[in-house]
Amino acid sequence: MNEEQRISRRTFLDWLVAGGLLTWAVAFVAPVISYVWPAQKRGPSVQTVSAGKADEFAEWQTKIVAIGGHPVIVIRTPQGFRAFAAICTHLGCIVGWDAARHQIACPCHAGFFDINGRPVAGPPPRQLAEHGVAVVNGEVLVKSA
Ligand code: FES
Numbered sequence: 001m002n003e004e005q006r007i008s009r010r011t012f013l014d015w016l017v018a019g020g021l022l023t024w025a026v027a028f029v030a031p032v033i034s035y036v037w038p039a040q041k042r043g044p045s046v047q048t049v050s051a052g053k054a055d056e057f058a059e060w061q062t063k064i065v066a067i068g069g070h071p072v073i074v075i076r077t078p079q080g081f082r083a084f085a086a087i088c089t090h091l092g093c094i095v096g097w098d099a100a101r102h103q104i105a106c107p108c109h110a111g112f113f114d115i116n117g118r119p120v121a122g123p124p125p126r127q128l129a130e131h132g133v134a135v136v137n138g139e140v141l142v143k144s145a
Contacts (some may be wrong), residue, residue: 047112047144054081054135065123072131073097074142075102077115083131083142084117090124104128 049067057063057076062069064086071094073084084104086095090131093108101119104113118127132143 039143048141050142051081051083051133051140051142054138054140057081060097060099060102064094064096065142067131067142072142074140075104075115081133081135081140082115082117083133084113084128085131086128088124089124089126091120095128099137119129 003090020057047068049065049072051063051065051074054076056077057074058074062073064073064076066072070085072079073086073095074083075097088095088106088108088111090106090109090111094105095104096115097103097109098105098112100111102115104115104117106112106122106124109123111124112120113124113128114120116127117130119125131145134141135141
């Protein structure tokens with residue numbers, strides 16, 4: 001082996017440092033890239049759940065259904081069905097229906113929401129998110145978004 005074919009100590013260390021830096025860069029950047037651009041697209045994000053037959057709901061009758069593990073309150077108003085996220089915007093209690101007031105009520109701190117999901121009394125700071133509702137073949141279908 002002549003002098004040019006032998007790898008010098010300095011060249012070896014240069015390659016070692018470069019390899020270490022490359023390994024570090026891949027280990028650091030790959031998770032960031034996979035977070036920003038997920039490897040695969042998720043399936044349809046809109047889910048539909050049946051709340052039952054429309055003719056089984058009396059006027060102002062309500063029902064809580066679960067969509068994706070989250071409670072949703074479905075209300076039959078004289079104008080049709082409405083549905084709102086049933087998690088209070090104050091501290092996250094499950095809301096219910098106050099039949100006397102015709103309002104959505106939170107039992108934890110006496111928060112109330114009107115039939116449009118807007119807070120009207122108590123501490124809730126924001127309105128409840130509304131879900132789409134459709135009656136198809138007599139069945140009340142509630143959308144996840
Ligand atoms: S959690 Fe609903 S009013 Fe406080």
